[in-house]
Amino acid sequence: MTATTIAAPAARRRSAMTQLVITEMKLFTRGRAMLALVLSAGIPLLLIVIFGGIHSFNTPVSKYGGLTTLDVYVPILLVFAIALLCLVSMPATLATYRELGYLRRLKSTPAGPLRVLVAELAVKLLVSVVIVIVILAVARGGYGVAAPRQAGGFLVAGVLAVAALMAVGLFVSAVAPTAGAARGIGAVLLYLMMFFAGLWLPIQNMPSVLQHISHATPLGAAVPALQNATQGQWPTWLQLVTMGAYAVAFALAAARFFRWE
C-alpha cells in the first residue's frame, strides 16, 4: 500500500452525523420550532416562580411524606418540559420533513434519512438535559427545593421517562399523516399524559381509581419515581418496568410503521 495523500480540507470536515445535529439544532432555534423551545423551558420556570411565591406551597405536607407542594411539582414540571419536546415538537418536525419530501431527498444521498431522525432525537435529548438542569438549579437556588437525595435513582427514572416519551413521539411521527395531524395528536397526548402526571391535581390527591390509571401511564409512573428519588428512595420496579415497557413497545411500533415518504 502506498501512503495516502494528505487532504488538508478533509481534516476540517465534519461527519454527516455531526453536521446534521448542528443543523437540526440551528433549525430548532428558528421560526415555529422555536416556540416549542421557549414554551418547554418557559412554562415550567414560570410556574416555579409563581408556586415559589405562594407561602403554603413551601410548607411540608404530611400527605406528600414531608415534601412541600413545590417539591412535588418540580418533577411534574420536568416531565412537562420533556413531554412537550418529545410529543409535540419532535413529531411535528419529522412529519414536516416527510411532507416536504426532505426525508426522500436525504434517501437519495449517502447520509440516508435515518440519520436526520437520529439527529432530531439527539437535539431533543440535549435540550431536555439542559432544561432539566436549569429547572433543578432555579428550584434549588431560588426556592430551596431539595436536590434529589437518591441521585442514581433519579437519573435512571429520568432516562427511562425520556426513552418512553421519545418512543411515543416517534410513534406519533410514524402514524400522523400530516404535520398538522402530528402537532394535534401530540398536543392531545401531552394534555392527557400531563393530567395523569398530576399537573392539575397531584396524583397523591386523586381518587384511588384515577391513581391506579395514572400509575399505568408513562408519566404517571415517571413522576412518583422521580418524587421517590427526591426523597432518597429508589423508584419501585413497577415504575421502572412501566416506563421501559412503553419505551420498547412504542419504539418497535414506530419502527414498524415509520414511512419516509
Add this chain to the structure above:
Amino acid sequence: MRALASVRDAEGMSAVIDVQHLHKTYGDTVAVADVSFTVHEGEIFGILGPNGAGKTTTVECVEGLRDPDGGQISVLGLDPQRDRDALTQRLGVQLQQSRLPDQLRVSEALELFSSFYPDPADWRELMEVLGISAKASTPFRKLSGGQQQRLSIALALVGNPRVAVLDELTTGLDPQARRDTWELIEGVRERGVTIVLVTHFMEEAERLCNRVAVIDAGRVVALDTPAALAEQVQTGQRIQFRPSAPIDDFLLESLPEVTSIQHKGDALVVTGTGNALNAVISVLARNQIVAEQLRVDQATLEDAFLAFTGKHPDADDDQDDEGKTKP
C-alpha cells in the same frame, strides 16, 4: 458488486445508465410497462412524455428510490437497489416536489449536503457558479422559485457526481429563469457530468438534449436525437400565410405537393412535401394573389411528440382515450 462500469452499447459508446425492460406497478396501476434505454457518457439524455406517462417512476427506479417489479437497471455498473451506498455517492439527484426545511439557509443546506459525500465539490464555489452567493444566508422559504431550483441543482452537484438526474427542473419557472437554468445545465455537461433530464417542455428538450426518449403510457414510443425525431414525423413543410384575396381551397388541394389545408381566421395553413412552397406560390401568382405574412416551418420536436403520443405536451393526462385522437 458487478463490474459493469465499462458496458458498451451497440454503437460502441460507453453506457453510463442501462435500463432493460423496466416494469413497475402500484397496486393495479401499471406505472411503467416496458422501458429500455441506454445513456452514454457525457450526454444530456432527455426523458419526455405527458403527465403520468411513467417518467418519474422510471428515474426513481434508476435512483434506487423505488424497487422495480421487473427488468434490469445498471448505473455506472451498479445495481441501484443492492449497491445503494456506492450509487448515492456517485449519483446526484434533483427530485420533483422535494423541498427543504423552511428555515434552512442556502449556505447551511450546501454545507450539510457536502458533509454527506466522501469527495465533495467546494460548495462556496458552486454557490458562485449558480449565482446564489448573494442569497447565502436566506432561508429556503424566502427564495424565489428560480433560486430554489438553483439551490436544488447545486445540491445535486455538491457530491461531485458522475451522473445527475434532474426531474422537471424548470417547471414553475418564468421564461427568463428557465433560459438561465438551461445555460447552467449546459455548464454542468461541460464539467463532464452525464445528465438525465426529465421534462415535458419540448423547447427544453430540443435545446439541451443530445438524445430523447419519448415515453407514453409506460413505454418508450420513440428514441433518437431531437432533430431525427422531428424528421421522422414530417419530412415536409408547413406554410402559413394570409392571402391578399379569397382563394378557392380546391386550387391548392388539387396540387400533388399539398397534403392538407387548414383555415386559421384569415390565414391559411398549408402542409405538404418539400416542394409545396413553390407550387403554392405559383398557383397564387397565377391568380394574382399575394401571400402576406408568409411563414414556413419545419416540423419540430413538438410535432413529433404529438405524433408519437397523440397528446399535446402540456395537456392534462386525466382525459380518457377519446382525448388521444391524432391531430
